[in-house]
Amino acid sequence: MHLANQRNAKGLVDIFRKESNIDLKKDILQRLQNMHTAEANELFLEILKMTRTLCLLLAALSLAAAQPLAAQPKLLVNANLDTRSAGAGLEAAFKPLRPLRHSPRGSDGRLLPSAAIT
Numbered sequence: 001m002h003l004a005n006q007r008n009a010k011g012l013v014d015i016f017r018k019e020s021n022i023d024l025k026k027d028i029l030q031r032l033q034n035m036h037t038a039e040a041n042e043l044f045l046e047i048l049k050m051t052r053t054l055c056l057l058l059a060a061l062s063l064a065a066a067q068p069l070a071a072q073p074k075l076l077v078n079a080n081l082d083t084r085s086a087g088a089g090l091e092a093a094f095k096p097l098r099p100l101r102h103s104p105r106g107s108d109g110r111l112l113p114s115a116a117i118t
Contacts, residue, residue: 009037016043077110 009032016028029047032040086093 007035007037009035009039013039013043075110 084093
């Protein structure tokens with residue numbers, strides 16, 4: 001780049017702002033890095049501020065997307081834990097539980113408590 005050889009930081013910054021080719025932008029930043037001019041420093045500071053703003057925006061979007069997941073309703077109502085030995089095989093342990101597979105559900109999809117079953 002001819003402007004880099006002339007140490008024309010202002011010209012390089014102007015080209016950087018108008019350029020859309022990412023490889024050319026990287027090359028300009030590498031050349032500006034060694035110039036230590038006010039124009040180059042201002043550009044680097046602007047890039048840092050944009051990066052910080054982008055990171056904060058992504059963090060806020062991540063939190064907003066995770067919020068509905070945390071507010072999921074609890075689907076278990078009046079649940080009981082029953083531990084059984086499976087020493088005689090899984091078939092023997094699960095056979096008594098088969099009638100529970102078709103437990104009635106309310107209009108919201110939750111299992112009805114045993115007192116509500118008629």
